Structure formats: structure tokens, C-alpha cells
Amino acid sequence: MRAESPVHFDEQRETWDVFRYEDVERVLKDHGTFTANRAFDLEKSSNDGDSDGDADLPMLQTMISTDPPEQTRLRGVVDERFQPGAIREYQPRVEAVTEELLDDLEGEDEFDFVDEFATPLPVIVIAELLGIPAERREEFKAWSDALVARPEDDTEAELERVQREQERAQREMGGYFATLLEERDGGSGDDLITLAANAEELTRGEQIGFCMLLLLAGNITTTNLLTNAIWSVEEAKVTDAIRTGAVDRQRAIEEVLRYRSPIQSLKRIAVEDVELNGRRIETGDVVTLWLGAANRDPDVFDAPEEFRPERHPNRHMAFGTGVHFCLGAHLARMEADVALGQLLERFERLDTDLSDLQPLNGLYGLESLPCDVS
Numbered sequence: 001m002r003a004e005s006p007v008h009f010d011e012q013r014e015t016w017d018v019f020r021y022e023d024v025e026r027v028l029k030d031h032g033t034f035t036a037n038r039a040f041d042l043e044k045s046s047n048d049g050d051s052d053g054d055a056d057l058p059m060l061q062t063m064i065s066t067d068p069p070e071q072t073r074l075r076g077v078v079d080e081r082f083q084p085g086a087i088r089e090y091q092p093r094v095e096a097v098t099e100e101l102l103d104d105l106e107g108e109d110e111f112d113f114v115d116e117f118a119t120p121l122p123v124i125v126i127a128e129l130l131g132i133p134a135e136r137r138e139e140f141k142a143w144s145d146a147l148v149a150r151p152e153d154d155t156e157a158e159l160e161r162v163q164r165e166q167e168r169a170q171r172e173m174g175g176y177f178a179t180l181l182e183e184r185d186g187g188s189g190d191d192l193i194t195l196a197a198n199a200e201e202l203t204r205g206e207q208i209g210f211c212m213l214l215l216l217a218g219n220i221t222t223t224n225l226l227t228n229a230i231w232s233v234e235e236a237k238v239t240d241a242i243r244t245g246a247v248d249r250q251r252a253i254e255e256v257l258r259y260r261s262p263i264q265s266l267k268r269i270a271v272e273d274v275e276l277n278g279r280r281i282e283t284g285d286v287v288t289l290w291l292g293a294a295n296r297d298p299d300v301f302d303a304p305e306e307f308r309p310e311r312h313p314n315r316h317m318a319f320g321t322g323v324h325f326c327l328g329a330h331l332a333r334m335e336a337d338v339a340l341g342q343l344l345e346r347f348e349r350l351d352t353d354l355s356d357l358q359p360l361n362g363l364y365g366l367e368s369l370p371c372d373v374s
């Protein structure tokens with residue numbers, strides 16, 4: 001499809017599919033023509049809820065669903081806290097959480113990597129950054145799962161059920177964040193809820209959206225990065241080479257991001273008529289940008305279908321590009337580096353069962369990944 005019809009209109013899903021690296025990059029960088037604001041043309045963009053793997057989050061006015069200058073204002077509140085320097089300061093805490101999770105696995109011969117490690121790690125990390133009391137974490141996990149849940153089938157009853165659950169979770173989580181924001185207003189803590197509460201340029205509604213976005217955006221994505229990392233290095237049989245340092249761990253993580261991008265696609269809406277690679281896109285048209293396909297574009301990557309753990313340079317777009325480039329990219333990379341490093345140090349043998357992999361529908365990851373460390 002990338003070669004034959006790089007910009008293709010899908011009648012059924014009513015969206016343009018864009019596959020080539022150059023085109024995906026152009027759209028993401030041209031926020032003046034392609035808006036991230038899903039409210040731009042609700043009627044035309046009403047194919048929400050499909051399961052084509054985009055990164056839909058519930059409709060909230062947050063940085064991810066606005067364009068500059070609005071997006072710049074919202075992101076500016078928190079940008080510095082996710083820069084490399086700030087993330088480095090937080091690394092010892094991530095190391096400690098990782099160690100605790102691995103301690104809990106000690107003595108077990110077998111465990112499910114997704115359930116017992118890759119899911120809790122990012123949730124605990126972001127909950128700590130936000131300053132969510134430890135005793136409420138389970139509840140937050142349940143709400144965030146409900147908010148990103150996808151229907152199991154296309155029936156109206158199932159769609160309604162998921163929507164009801166999402167609305168309930170959003171109400172409850174929003175209510176709880178509102179209480180925490182109220183309590184921390186004027187406080188001096190260095191957690192992100194206090195940061196949001198003290199950001200006078202944000203309305204209370206924006207502060208709630210900000211907390212919810214931070215909590216949701218990095219969980220499943222980082223879980224999938226961790227899972228895809230173990231899956232890919234085991235499959236390519238380079239686990240030992242990474243353990244001994246013969247293969248660079250950070251380069252291997254970048255290659256996982258390229259080869260199995262946790263978010264496969266993003267959406268934008270054209271705000272004016274525009275031509276893209278010879279096709280005419282009209283105002284209000286929805287454009288689906290396939291990051292997964294762009295990251296395997298042979299015009300940009302040599303042997304793109306091969307997992308090459310030392311690939312360098314590696315200009316993948318797994319974190320997007322342009323003004324919405326992932327806020328949490330440095331955090332996700334650091335978590336993956338710490339996690340992979342400690343895992344390989346702790347377990348001399350990490351036999352994964354790759355025989356019955358069930359890739360997740362939509363986002364790219366696995367539902368379970370059994371590991372035998374006996």
C-alpha cells in the first residue's frame with residue numbers, strides 16, 4: 001500500500017490513510033493545515049471508536065487535542081518537567097520502583113511479563129510524578145483502563161457499554177483530581193498535581209484535563225514498549241549480547257520503537273483544501289497517519305523489515321513529530337533503559353514463550369508474555 005497508493009481514501013472508515021514517511025512527517029509538522037483538534041468537524045470525524053490503532057483519548061481540551069497557540073500555552077506549564085535534566089533527577093526513583101517489582105518476582109519460576117512488570121511500572125511511575133497517594137493507585141489503574149478501553153465487538157450494545165464505562169471513569173477520576181487540585185492549590189510540593197493547581201493561567205477544567213492526560217498518555221504506550229522490547233530482543237536472539245554490552249541497549253530500544261511502534265497511527269483533520277502526494281484532501285477530511293508504516297519506509301530505512309538492534313541513525317517517528325512530539329519521550333526511554341538493564345542483570349535466563357503471541361488489537365503490544373526464569 002505504501003508503494004502503490006501512499007495516500008489512499010478508505011471509503012468505509014471515511015479517512016485518508018497516509019503511509020509514507022515524508023507525507024506523515026509533512027502532515028504532523030503542518031499544524032496550520034492539519035489540526036489536532038478533533039472538534040474541528042465532528043460530523044466528518046465521527047468514526048471515533050474504530051479499532052484501527054490510533055491514539056484516541058477521550059475528548060478533553062488538552063495539549064494533545066489543541067493547536068498552537070493554545071497547545072503551546074498548555075504544554076508550557078509542564079514542558080520543563082519532562083526535559084532530559086529533570087528526567088535524570090527522577091531516574092533513581094524509577095530504579096527503586098523497578099527493583100521492588102523485580103524483588104516481588106524473585107523466587108517465581110514463571111511470570112507474565114505484561115501483568116506483573118510492564119503494566120505496573122509505568123502506572124506507579126506516573127502516579128508518583130503526579131503525587132497520587134499510593135493507596136489510590138489501584139483505583140486510578142481501573143479508571144485509566146476504562147478510559148482507554150476499546151469495544152470487544154461492533155454491536156451497539158457493546159459500544160454503549162464502553163462509552164458508559166468511559167463516562168463513569170472520566171466523571172469519577174475528574175472528581176477526584178478536582179479534590180486533589182483544590183487541596184494542593186497554593187502548596188509547595190514538587191508533584192505535578194501541585195504544579196497544575198498553582199498554574200494560574202489554567203482554568204480548573206484545564207488543570208483536570210492536564211492531570212488526566214498525563215496519567216493516561218504514558219501507561220499503555222510504555223507497557224507496550226517494555227513488552228515489545230523483550231519480545232523483539234528474544235525473537236532476534238540478542239538478549240545476551242545486550243546483557244554483556246556487545247549490543248548497545250539504548251540503540252536496541254530505539255529499534256524496538258521503530259520496528260514495533262506502540263502507537264501505530266495518529267489522526268488529523270484538514271482545515272483547508274490541500275494536495276498531498278498528488279491527492280486532493282478537502283476541508284474537514286480526516287487523515288490517518290500510519291507511524292508504523294512510515295517507520296518501515298524503505299526510502300528512509302535500510303532493510304526496514306529487519307530488526308537491527310544497532311541501527312544508527314534511527315529517525316523513527318514512534319513519538320510523533322512537530323509541536324505534539326511526545327512530552328513523555330525522555331521518561332519512556334529512561335524507564336525502558338532502566339527496566340531492560342535491571343531485568344537482564346537479575347535474570348540470567350529469560351525464556352519467553354513466543355509460540356502463542358496475541359498482539360493487541362489497535363495499539364501495538366501483547367496481551368501476555370510468559371517468561372520462564374527457572
Ligand code: HEM
Nearest residue numbers: 063064217218221222225262318319320324326327328332
Ligand atoms: C504525545 C507516543 C509515552 C505523554 C505523543 C504522541 C505520540 C506519543 C506518537 C504524539 C501524538 C500526536 O501527535 O497526536 C508515545 C509512546 C510512548 C509514550 C510510543 C511510550 C513508549 C508517554 C509518557 C508520557 C506521555 C510516559 C507521560 C507523561 C504524552 C503527552 C503527549 C504525547 C502529554 C501530548 C503532547 C502534545 O500534544 O504536545 N506520545 N508516548 N507519553 N505523549 Fe507520549
